[in-house]
Amino acid sequence: MTQPPHDEPTAESPEELRRQVEQTRHELGDTVEALADKTDVKARVQEKAAAAKEQASAKATELTGEVRAKAAQAVxxxxxxxxxxVTAKAAAAAEQAKAKAGQARQVWHDQAPEPVRNNRTPLIAAGAALVVACVLLRRKKK
Known part of the structure; x- marks a missing residue:
């Protein structure tokens, strides 16, 4: 059989031998698990990707804060x-534009029939399709 390593004492009793065997099994299991983790390339790549994503997110948050601070300073x-x-005129013009946008929105709401207001997207899509069809038919005639 094999001789025990020089740094480990030999077992003096069967109980001690069982304990040493159990400890060796445990250490071997840990070693095998560590090797399995190292060979699981997919998991390692996913861990690195997650870490990179987290780092990029943190950096983006940091840069966003810096950009906002610099924009506030510039303003x-x-x-x-x-x-x-000039400041007074700009503020007045902004208020007028806001008021006119509100009026236009109210005119749209008051004058457009309810079915049109409720189905804007399909109507816009149908109008765009009609324009495309007209353009294509016109090209075909030439």
Whole structure:
């Protein structure tokens, strides 16, 4: 048979021998499991991909915060450098545009028949199909 390694003492009793065998089995099982994990390429790639995705997400969040902060700074600098009359005119124009958009939305809501308001998407698609058909028929005639 084989001789025990020099660094391990020989068992003095059957119980101690069983304990050593059980410990060796446990260590061997851990080693086999570690080797199996190393050879599972798909799992390792997925772990690395997940880690890269998490890192990219964190970096994107960080950069988004930086961009927002710099944009806020730029807005503040522009607002400080603009003369008051220009700022007032821009604010007034924005309010007028907002009011006109609200009026246009209200006119659409008031004047468009209910079936049209409820089925805008299919009507727009049908109109686009009609235009395409007309263009194709016109090309065919030439």
């Amino acid at each position: 503040q600098v522009v607002q400080e450098k603009l003369p008051e009359p």
